[in-house]
Amino acid sequence: ASDNRHEVSAQDFVNLQQGNAIQPGFRRAHAKGFCVSGDFISSGTLAEYSSAQVFQAGQYPFIGRFSVAGNNPTAPDLKAPVRSLALTLLPETAEQWRTAMNTPPVLAVGTPEKFYQQLLALQNNTIAEFFAAHPETAAFRNWRASYQPTLSYATEQYHSINAFYLINAAGKQQAVRWAAVPTVGAANQLPDPEAVDALQQELFARLSDGPVIFDLVFSLATSADDENDATIIWPDTNPQLIAGQLQIKQATEQSNGQCNAINFDPLVLPRGILPSADPILRARGAAYAESHRRRAREVLLNTATGAHHE
Ligand code: HEM
Secondary structure: OOOOOOOOEEEEEEHHHHOOOOOOOOOOOOOOOEEEOOOOOOOOOOOOOOOHHHHEEEEEEEEEEEEOOOOOOOOOOOOOOEEEEEEEEEOOOOEEEEEEEOOOOOOOOOOOOHHHHHHHHHHOHHHHHHHHOHHHHHHHHHHHHHHOOOHHHHHHEEOOOOOOOEEOOOOEEEEEEEEEHHHEOOOEEEEEEEOOHHHHHHHHHOOOOEEEEEEEEEEOOOOOOOOOOOOOOOOOOOOOOEEEEEHHHEEEEEEOOOOOOOOOOOOOOOOEEOOOOHHHHHHHHHHHHHHHHHHHHHOOOOOOOOOOOO
């Protein structure tokens, strides 16, 4: 299943992502990270678009995780091309909402088969040829050319990339994407720029001075946008609504943090939010489950080296 003519399975993805040096007990992607928690202060602005409890004005707890892309749980924070923020809002309820967001606002390609080919090209050092052969990668390449990584997790933007629908009480649907947008300017300095955990140290130090705050900003699709194609950036002129503020208050090493056992499956959605038909989103649901199944099993069998689940 490693070419464009066949469907790529979740097992194919996770086999490729984990590579040959399996890290028992760890995520097969975004292995390096740590847990955070805090409260989402919902403004109520999205209540007319969605019946989800999190969009009714109020304060709702979340468990989250900052991470860097890749399968290496000890990778140097500053070397990773992608940084991430995953959240589970209302974790104790049936209304929970999970989202896993990355720094790029778009994907290079729009199907699981091509995404698999892209991962292969990265591993084989043929990514330049891959990009040249796939014109739909243009928006991603433009973003990458202008992106300047900051010195803090607190000063990055994290994007849903894939689109979803908000469903209101009358059953009306609105296609959206969302992003966690920083509320503070570019970071100044790292406690220890040489440290493998440089960004983690910076965030832990920052939290000792008070919460780290992001606006949760929703971009509404217009009839000109295709919600099933994550290779295209939606115009800035689309309506942008601030659903509320994510206030991150605590951080914990992932080995003893609540986030570690969570599968931040982007298809775990409350009433009032539905997935789009973007095929990448479906592939993500399956692959995250497969990775979670493998690491949970390793923990159960006690073959994990560094990760612990309750
Ligand atoms: C077909 C495309 C993709 C595949 C196959 C894939 C695969 C995976 C896998 C296997 C995991 C580990 C799950 C676990 O063990 O808990 C993971 C984690 C993650 N992925 Fe993806 N991914 C894809 C696309 C994306 C996209 C588009 C985004 C961003 C919008 C994203 C963001 C993340 C994040 C943030 C995590 C870490 C979540 C955490 O902290 O636990 N992924 N991905």
